[in-house]
Amino acid sequence: MTRTGTAGxxxxxxxxxxxxxxxxxxAHLALITEGDLRPTGERIAERAGVSLRALWTNFADMETxxxxxxxxxxxxxxxxxxxVDPALPLRRRVxxxxxxxxxxxxxxxxxxxxxxxxxxxxxxxxRNRLKHIDRVRDEVTVLFAPELEMAGAGREQLLHALLAxxxxxxxxxxxxxxxxxxDQARGVMVRTVTALLLNAMASGMA
Numbered sequence: 363m364t365r366t367g368t369a370g371x372x373x374x375x376x377x378x379x380x381x382x383x384x385x386x387x388x389a390h391l392a393l394i395t396e397g398d399l400r401p402t403g404e405r406i407a408e409r410a411g412v413s414l415r416a417l418w419t420n421f422a423d424m425e426t427x428x429x430x431x432x433x434x435x436x437x438x439x440x441x442x443x444x445x446v447d448p449a450l451p452l453r454r455r456v457x458x459x460x461x462x463x464x465x466x467x468x469x470x471x472x473x474x475x476x477x478x479x480x481x482x483x484x485x486x487x488x489r490n491r492l493k494h495i496d497r498v499r500d501e502v503t504v505l506f507a508p509e510l511e512m513a514g515a516g517r518e519q520l521l522h523a524l525l526a527x528x529x530x531x532x533x534x535x536x537x538x539x540x541x542x543x544x545d546q547a548r549g550v551m552v553r554t555v556t557a558l559l560l561n562a563m564a565s566g567m568a
Contacts, residue, residue: 389409439466509559
């Protein structure tokens with residue numbers, strides 16, 4: 363067989379393996395989105411149209427599947443993300459930041475609920491959450507740089523408070539715990555972020 367023919371067979375196998383992996387991740391996320399927050403390997407394989415053996419051939423365990431699914435969720439967030447202009451007045455920055463956070467948190471809501479159930483026993487799900495936190499930290503650091511600077515010695519505390527207000531745990535409290543609709547929950551986030559920034563700025567200038 364020619365080298366070209368061998369390379370073609372290898373490329374074909376690689377492409378099929380990638381399609382199988384993608385189908386498994388699709389199935390995993392689809393089941394979660396439909397309300398099956400703890401889908402088993404058997405249900406995922408059936409939904410993907412592959413054998414259970416193929417599932418575990420492509421993913422050594424649930425942790426590796428969580429990693430691939432987490433990467434897919436981050437990619438979906440990246441596709442939906444639109445940077446807020448740091449030059450806007452504070453009120454506009456807060457409103458646009460909170461509007462986008464609400465949109466993105468709603469986008470990942472089923473996956474976040476599913477992850478919360480398993481994260482205490484999953485190192486990978488914890489790593490996935492830290493990636494989300496890091497991305498929001500980077501955004502907040504740039505978007506509210508002047509206000510963070512004005513906070514002086516309280517800068518890190520303010521940064522942590524802003525992150526807590528904008529992450530899934532707080533959104534879940536507003537939506538699932540208090541039963542607020544999206545607009546109401548977003549309004550609470552705007553009020554919280556605004557109060558944090560104004561209070562820290564006042565303290566820093568005192």
